[in-house]
Amino acid sequence: MAAIVINGKEVAQQIQEELADKVIELKAEGIVPRLATLLVGEDPASQVYIGQKRKACDRLGIISDHQTLSAKITEAELLSIIDGLNNDPEVSGILVQLPVPEHIDSVKILDAISPQKDVDGFHPFNVGKFFTEKSFSDMIDKGLFLPCTPYGIMELLKRYNIPIKGADVVVVGRSNIVGKPITMLLLAADATVTVCHSRTRDLREVCRRADIIVAAIGKPKFVTEDMVKDGAVVIDVGVNRLPEGLVGDVDYVNVSQKASAITPVPGGVGPMTITMLMANTIMAAKNQAMGNK
Numbered sequence: 434m435a436a437i438v439i440n441g442k443e444v445a446q447q448i449q450e451e452l453a454d455k456v457i458e459l460k461a462e463g464i465v466p467r468l469a470t471l472l473v474g475e476d477p478a479s480q481v482y483i484g485q486k487r488k489a490c491d492r493l494g495i496i497s498d499h500q501t502l503s504a505k506i507t508e509a510e511l512l513s514i515i516d517g518l519n520n521d522p523e524v525s526g527i528l529v530q531l532p533v534p535e536h537i538d539s540v541k542i543l544d545a546i547s548p549q550k551d552v553d554g555f556h557p558f559n560v561g562k563f564f565t566e567k568s569f570s571d572m573i574d575k576g577l578f579l580p581c582t583p584y585g586i587m588e589l590l591k592r593y594n595i596p597i598k599g600a601d602v603v604v605v606g607r608s609n610i611v612g613k614p615i616t617m618l619l620l621a622a623d624a625t626v627t628v629c630h631s632r633t634r635d636l637r638e639v640c641r642r643a644d645i646i647v648a649a650i651g652k653p654k655f656v657t658e659d660m661v662k663d664g665a666v667v668i669d670v671g672v673n674r675l676p677e678g679l680v681g682d683v684d685y686v687n688v689s690q691k692a693s694a695i696t697p698v699p700g701g702v703g704p705m706t707i708t709m710l711m712a713n714t715i716m717a718a719k720n721q722a723m724g725n726k
């Protein structure tokens with residue numbers, strides 16, 4: 434039976450409508466959310482992502498200030514730009530699009546962003562906050578900055594009523610941006626989580642046990658139908674550019690015959706990432722105005 438297609442684009446639109454109303458309310462109180470974005474170099478994929486993020490800001494009434502910086506910028510120069518944005522009271526959130534060129538230490542860059550303006554949720558302070566939190570709903574109630582892609586996945590699962598409590602989830606990929614943080618969010622939502630990676634023995638067998646698979650390895654069509662249990666839910670985080678077009682980390686055509694629900698690429702997780710960035714930016718603006726963070 435064909436799977437339900439999890440329509441991230443539609444859910445993202447719904448959430449963005451709610452967020453646009455929040456922005457109107459904030460502006461009525463004199464609070465104007467503003468996102469500063471930095472792109473170092475001219476990576477075409479990063480240019481697309483930044484463009485999508487800025488468009489979403491425009492739609493929601495969030496001001497976006499963008500700077501494209503030379504790929505030759507020094508680490509010290511970039512740190513000084515971030516310092517300026519940290520100290521600018523008009524700026525609610527700061528986003529440095531990754532990857533940065535090799536001569537720049539991305540860890541140092543992410544550490545330099547003020548935790549109060551860290552709308553990507555990548556600063557070790559914010560990472561520590563959600564890693565030590567026991568319950569996912571407490572993370573939301575406490576207004577923690579959650580990394581946008583994992584946060585978006587949790588929202589998709591919630592809005593499609595996919596049970597997480599007690600579910601066997603297999604996360605394929607262990608990146609700091611997706612694999613590790615989604616593991617912590619799912620754990621806090623009471624899933625049993627297994628993390629797989631390039632050195633995992635018998636990946637196929639591990640994946641076949643999963644009620645939910647999260648594919649975030651960056652390899653086109655890596656998760657094949659033989660790795661998926663009948664009726665599993667499949668979340669595809671991959672964005673791979675092939676001559677045939679954009680494809681995910683999941684062999685969508687075949688896996689969708691076996692899964693009960695699946696995210697497409699494009700139109701699945703991607704729009705949710707952008708939406709949660711907007712949510713984090715609005716929350717940052719509000720918290721800064723309240724002076725309590």
Ligand code: GUN
Pocket residue numbers: 528529530531532553581582610706
């Ligand atoms: N590169 C890939 N994903 C992301 C993301 O979520 N945020 C930033 N800043 N860079 C990325």
